[in-house]
Amino acid sequence: MERKEKWLWKTTSVEQSFNTYNVSYQLTFATREPLLHDHLRRALAHLSRKVPLLRMCYAQRNGEWWLKEMCQEIIDFEMIPDVTIDEAHQKCLTFRYDIETGPLWCAKLKTNSLSLEGVSDRSMADFPHLNTLFLGIYHGITDGYSNMKICGFLIQLLEDVISGKPINDEEQLCECVAGEKTQRMVDERFAAIKANCEYKEKMVEEYQASQSKCLLASLIPEGAGEKDPKTRLLTRTLDVDTSAIFFKRCREEGVTVNSAFTALCSVAMVDFLVEGGIHRETYSISSNHVVNARRYWEGDTSEYLGCHALPTNPVVVETPRNVGAKFWDYAREVHREFLKTLDSGKALHVEAMKQIMRSESPDCGALSEQSQFDFCMTNMGDVTPLVTEGGDHVQVIHVLRCTAIHPVPNFWGNYLHSFRGRFINVLAYSTENINDQVAEKYCGKIFKHFHEAINIKK
Structure with a gap:
């Protein structure tokens, strides 16, 4: 299908800032009948x-x-029946897109997926056929909100294709906009x-001053690991009951x-650092x-897709060596500091400062060769509606997401969200x-403190 040349925006x-790496989404779904590959191909074409x-x-x-x-x-659709979950993510996270031809996304299907950690043994009598789709996307055109919406659109279109419902490709599901307001x-x-x-x-x-190295850098020298680095993942999916206890405790503690x-990540x-x-x-x-x-932005932004994530919103909190039973007091302090950055638009200020530094010197304001942060966080809350x-x-069973860490x-x-009542974390x-x-070791420490925190009484 040939199209006329259509310029969008500079x-x-x-x-x-997001143009150097990829994202990978893992979408596990079950179908009532065996999934026909033609159905998925057609759904992907309609999605495009x-x-x-x-x-x-x-x-x-x-x-x-x-x-x-x-x-x-x-x-760009590929069947990957004989690769592991980790290998599938690697394919997406290291994929080399032809940015001047496109597409800037790919889809890879793994059939007969294995059981998933934290996902209960729900009755599969009506939906016995499991499949996992991996969506790889070039980060420079998209963000987490857009990606979750795209997952939802795909499920909607696959449902329509299987049911035989007519699909009008002229009707767009969303609006893609530049970040002009930002x-x-x-x-x-500036x-x-x-x-x-x-x-x-x-x-x-x-x-x-903010560009100084984090404490962790003194324990882990630059280049201490692989010479040809990649991004690896550790995932934790909590069951519905444990997730509900955690959500309820957070609400109670304000x-x-x-x-x-x-x-929890800070305490861990x-x-x-102490052990180091x-x-x-x-x-x-x-x-x-x-x-x-x-x-x-002002007004309803729910239909606006694109790359609208601000990459840097720093939060620095003094953390005692022994938090112990005062964890929730400490969590409230973290919460106050985080809200200050949101309310003041700290992330906008950091973007302006990057431009200031670049205007002073092309070499200034560039990313340091080592991390200035002990860890990074991206949280999307409950993505079930998306x-x-x-x-x-x-039926969608599970979804998780990650971004390539090794190019930056x-x-x-940590990538956080919940889906169908389950709390999901990807490190x-x-x-x-x-x-x-x-x-x-680090992930184990986080969840050790997690279980201690939700059992601590006031």
Whole structure:
């Protein structure tokens, strides 16, 4: 299917910041009848035609990178029956997209999926046929919210294809937009900083100070791991009952799940540092949180897809060596600090400072060769309404997500969300600095504190 050339927009600074790596989504679903590969291929073709984001590619225009619509429809679909779950994610996370031709996404199907950790033995009498689809997407065109919506669109279209319902490809399922609103807010902060020399000097000093290495870097030297690094994953899916206890306890203690889990990661990090020989009364634990920029837009943004994540929202909290039974007091402190960054638009300020540093010198403001954060966090809350549970022919069982860590200077990142009442955590780590044993040890400490926290009485 040939299309006329259609230019979309010049890439924004946020899109450019995500242009170095991929994302991988794992969508496990069950069907009433054996899944016909033709059904999935047709659903993927409809998905491409009805979601503008999936028709994007890049092109040079007057010496600048622009996004444009692909000239030809290409559906990159592959059957991967004989690979492991980890190998499937590796295929997506390391996939080399032809950014000037497209597509900037791919789909890989693994049939007869194995049982999933934390997913109860629900009755499969009506939906006995399990399949897992891996969606790989180039991060420069998309974000977590968009990806979860795309998963939901695909399930909806697969349901329609199997049922024989007519599908109108001219009716678009969403609107794909540039981050102009975000860029405008960043530009306003940029101008305000540049207009006051004394203020700019102060902001530059603060920004440079924030680029110092995290405590963890002193224990894990750069390049200590594999010379050809990759991103590996540790996943934890809690059962519905344990998840409900955790959610309820967070509400009772007046904190969000995001803040509680950040606190758990911080406390586990202190354990890690103490065992590494760093002995202090308190530790400045630094976490970086990816923020959905739509929160700063006006009006209903639910139909706007694209790359609208702000990559850097730093939170630094003094963490005592022994939190113990005062965990929830500490979690509330983390929550207060995190809310301060959200309310002040800290992530917008950091983006403006990156532009300030680049305007001073092309080499300034670039990413450090080592992480400035002890860990990174991205939380999407309950994604069930976005992905949907399915319909009469297809039921979604599980979904998880991850981003390639190895192309950027991060040791590891936690990807949080819940689906159908289950709390899901993926710890993605770069094997350049972190080996499997270190990752298992850290993840084990997080969930040790998790189980202690939900059993602590006031």
